[in-house]
Amino acid sequence: MGISTAKSIRSSDLGYALIETAYAEYGSAIEMIAAARAATGPKLRSGYLRHAVDEYNHVKSLLKILTIEANSAPAKVKTIPRFTRSKAYIKGYLEKNALLVDVKSTKHFVEFVYSNELLAKESFERLLESLTSPESKQILLGIMDDELRHHSYAEKYYLSSYTTHQLRLAFASERAKNRIRNLIAANKVLLDRLFYPLSVLFTAAALFVLNMLPERQSSLDNHFEAHPTSIL
């Protein structure tokens, strides 16, 4: 599962695409571990835990695919970026201070899992076409099987409590959100370029003002008594 996996697949650099996908899978692993901690029933807790384990393994597998492809198709893998877990926040695969299981109801959380597992599987189909090595294709097919399994578990659980109609609606809504996210991501570079002169201007002005602020000086005899409300 990955909320923005599709955007990465469109990238011409396979290295970048694989790393982005690994971040998406890592984000899912974190969300699933949190869901397992929060689950009240043992069956659901165990299901989320197994799901989290699969997602962690997917991260490992995607990084392995990256190494294989870098050796077998160096022309397609232009960069091998470092996989730094905290970047999952910067890239939007995780939200600071807001684990999904805390902000969504159980119903919406399961809808989210159901939809995104299917969307992820679809985007992996596109990724599969870009791979050259039979070994990496085999690994990715294994991940795709897992995604389908997670999707069907979520569906089974959901249908025991809610209706099919709501599930289809939820899927359509997630797909639309995903497309909007991809559109924003695709245009972010352009927006950044447009706003760059403005941010430079702001930076220069702010620097001018900040340079006028006094440097912190301390002449205290006893630092235990340092001013408790000063932010400088």
Added chain:
Amino acid sequence: MTIILGISAYYHESSACLVSDEQGILGYLKEESITRVKGDNSFPLLAIKDIFNCSRISPSQVDKVVFYERPLSSFLGPIRLSAKYFPRSLELITNQFTKAFQGPLALSSDLTKVDACLASKLIYIDHHLSHLYTALAQLTNPSSVCGVVVDGYGDHACTSIYAVENLRQIRLLWQSKLPDSIGLFYSAITDYLGFEVNEGEYKVMGLAAYGIPEFQERLTKLIRFEDGNIKLNMEYFMFQESLTQSYSENVKDLLGIPPREPGQFLSTDDDLFQSYANLACSAQALVENLLVQLFRFARDLSGYNSFVFCGGVAMNSASIKKIVSELNPISFTISWSPGDAGSSIGAAFWALLKYGQDKLELPLLGDPFISTQYPIPTPLSEEFDSQTGLRKISSTQDSLATVAALIAEGKVVATCVGKAEIGPRALGHRSLLCDGSSHTAVTYMNEIVKGRTSFRPTAPATTLGKALALYSIDQRLLNSYRVMGATVAVPSDSPAYTYPTTHIDKTARLQIVDEPSLLASILELCGPDVPVLANTSFNISSDPTVSSHIDAVAACLLMGIEYILVDDGLYQVCQ
């Protein structure tokens, strides 16, 4: 009763600590323990909420909220430095400005996400003072001691020397400001060696043992301690102008070896392994020399020959032996949690002394096991067990005997018991354990289970009695050995000389276990055949150490760990 909430956030691992003058530590959590993102520096919203829930204290009962540094000062320091390198630093400064309100300047609004009443109770402490008070919280009689704080950068300083007359009388004697930082020098070398800054420094320390200090003389061009001042030669650094690189191209010319490709696995078989080990060794040797000079300077300034050492650089356990042998101090205390994650404790301690009644019992930190423990799901239920593949093999009473028997057989056992450790090292409550004298068991645990490179050492844990017989123990560092805070030499006539827990340079990052404690009981039950346990943190590679039982079971499934000891007994994990 006075209740204080201490917060450390936005730069390194964030954390929160709740203390009261009547009950001491009420709760402590790192945000990464909950989010499972290593080094999570977000405002610790989830940690604060969980601490309130578990301690049954409401935000309205809190008297003061204390932040571990002064927000504007910490924001302005790096910008002022980067401004000197304008326009080359434009991208970095623009980035700092655009993220300004995702950092400490957003503290008040972040606090309102917990509860609106908290923002009005906000106070601040100097960053290095919060480090210092964390270390002082370990002492029964914190007086007449010199406090040395060395880190990368915090608030407005990189290194500080304090004279601590007593807990309420502290004089700042000297400070080194940006960019002149021992921590930033070590981080730049970490970056050059292809490890992640703020994360890979301990790998540099482990790698150093494989090298000779071939580059030490050349590295003195980067950093010096002269005339009572630490000086960085900025021609060799880029952290003041680059978002992504700490060292400048001049370092390549100086060293004659290329920087290592970031993020790649470093193996002892790699062509340039020896050169990189030599660079690590040179940086380590230089830092040790700088620290010796700094501590001598601190002793002269303060007139005290007893020290507390804190800040991120105090995690450099390999340097402590040299400092202590050169200075011959009366006492030497290393903070149990020297980095920023521990600073929420120090900040809260200071505020408690300032605003609380005089009822506080010292030491505030009696042991390093203070993290808030999750109440769920203990015990793991039978249905959960069968679904997840867990099988309970012994109950609480006889589980330790079974653990000892398994370890004696050469097995690896994971622990997730009681409250977790506060500092950077796993000390038994969130550990992977095996027979520390068995090469097969340690190699299996280190390389197969944890997937670590062979150059990284695994620590031995044993009782004081056995440690005295096996290692060169410095009595002044006994408190530091409790938390693996300092390495020890292994004499050539000691049986431990050939143990796999002894590093290639014949030192060991020893843990002397408290008695009584979980590890002491296991060691006793193991008998003489297992004189030391190998103890490493229980975590999936690059993830935080496990916190809850759920994290622990997931880690077992991912790492192929067969046995796990939790609060209600010993379980076998069927993969």
